[in-house]
Amino acid sequence: MATAHRPVSTVDTARAPGTARTSDREGTAGSMETAAPRDTAAARGTAATADTADATAADRAADAKAADQAADAATLQAAFNAAVAADERIEPRDWMPDAYRSTLVRQIAQHAHSEIIGMQPEANWITRAPSLRRKAILMAKVQDEAGHGLYLYSAAETLGASRDDLLDKLHSGRQKYSSIFNYPTLTWADVGAIGWLVDGAAITNQVPLCRCSYGPYARAMVRVCKEESFHQRQGYELLLALSRGTEAQHAMAQDAVDRWWWPSLMMFGPPDAESSHSEQSMTWKIKRHSNDELRQRFVDICVPQAESLGLTLPDPDLKWNEERGQHDFGAIDWSEFWSVLKGNGPCNEQRMTQRRRAHEEGAWVREAAAAHAARHSERERATGDSERAIENSERAAEDSEREEATA
Amino acid sequence: MSSSTEWPLWEVFVRSRRGLSHTHAGSLHAPDAEMALRNARDLYTRRNEGVSIWVVPSAHITASSPDEKDSFFEPSADKPYRHPTFYDIPEGVKHL
């Protein structure tokens, strides 16, 4: 198996012997980050998402091992609390409270869904990008969003969720994505406004997540933040070119900022007083700052940036408050936020329809590749050549090394 | 989609440059090893992050359990004589 195979045996993270005790049977089924214990933990992962909690709770009660665990629950809980308090990372196979797991699955899934739904409003302009340079940038950015979705689904999979299951939940409306993507991109300037404001707000939200208590999520966010730094800058640069361009271009830029400013502020979520998950998430260090704190930080960052752009933020109440050392800003129309969240935004239906269609129309492709793989691994077994696939990948790895050596 | 067509999960290891070992970069789904390698190339090295890639089916990884932390790793914690700092060397002695 893998451990006996040369390339893998040199991997430091993967060399532990399979001394799995009965209480840890699932360990052999895989256990790197993503290889969250599949059979029992897949059940636990889904269980954690509230809707099936009862069913799996029953399963687990029937399980003698679970009874042992229950006896240890207090100790485990104490160890978990201590680790979080000490700012240590929780890793996939550590014990964690069910509610912690379910909160993370929900949050990471929503984050992943936002990345892939978020491709749509920008992809809307790839075919119309007004210069080849902008076209390349936009294509690379939308591609990054698919990549970020992939990193995040992987992080959710370490908790026992499966990507297919999460996608099902998105497609059936049981899980959400960020409401911001239910607004339309009406002009080219919207691509800039999304980069500057929407990505800017996202980064403000995400930077603290790089220190989130759950290891795989924190690591995914490090990668995402690193890659996203270009997203915001390209948006700003795009708007700057428009703002300094012709009158029509300047007007286009101002119009886009007028439309995206308030929805961007809503991206930080409802005011602290009304935010249902905030407090527990702060204790668990999934969240490090409150919605209102992050929103304020974002406003303070944007004001001087808007000035440099030569564009106005559409808020007559926006002004520096000497006393607070922060900007005051106008009241957010939360009724719009809740309305969009409930499905009444300009694009909710459109976004979901396109996502479902892409998934459904891709089904035959995914099935074909799976059928091909199954048939070929059968053939390999029949010819006693079960390791061919691994050898191939090894050969390819070596090829790439050789190529690079000669390059 | 039914889970029967869900592509299996693969762990991706990337050598960032010659002279370094492969390190775990993340994971992805792919129908088979060849595609896993290509998907890994596209996903994890599109910013020039690697010169070589390994992919391993996640199911083929055997890992230690956190429950075994004590028996696995604690015994090595009380053997300070394995570390050079354990030994007292007179001042001024060089190249040790």
Added chain:
Amino acid sequence: MTTHSASTSPSAATSAPASSTAAALPLGDDALVLSHRLGEWAGHAPVLEEEVALANIALDLLGQARVLLSLVGDEDELAYLREERAFRNVQLVEQPNGDFAHTIARQLYFSTYQHLMYGQLAASDSPLAPLAAKAVKEVAYHQDHAEQWTLRLGDGTAESHERMQRGLDALWRFTGELFEPVAGLDLDREALRERWTAMVTAVIGKATLTVPEGPQSGAWTAGAGREGLHTEPFGRMLAEMQHLHRSHPGASW
């Protein structure tokens, strides 16, 4: 970045570039148009991993297009201000995406050609040789991507087999144009055709599919792209691509 007026455009296409780089325009148009078509997949790919893969290929091609077009003139002027009849790409690359199998068939035919063509060009003393040497590595990967998917779709399910065959059949009549002479491109076209046929035949066979029968070009449907004769979908593609740029004459972006 660029200041120009729409009226300069047609001349850009015909105003004799140094004859040695004359091939840059048709090759650049090929890369530009195929990149655009692949970009249309964004947000629609059958699986997330494939979003990333298709975008990588599109970005490689767009990079090639920009270098090639810049040898001829201003890249944006050439891309955005030429009329349909001034484009010199083969008709194969302008064909709409269709389903994933159709796109893969187009990729298989074209990337195999591009791989062989750049390979020859890289070894020649053409001023395009350095560019070809870089591009050949990129398109080798595109060719591999197309081959891997042809194998999986051909030898996958009954449905995928049928779709893949349909894609190969539908695009076959656009493949003859790949071997027509291109001004400024001094290639061994006979060898190109032989190698191409051998490689494509091998992949199709391994994928349990059938090499299409019938002509590789039609009356004047195929074989004319290099002369500026295109298919109907191409005009719509250009309309979408050029509309914004043309709406703001002289603007910088």
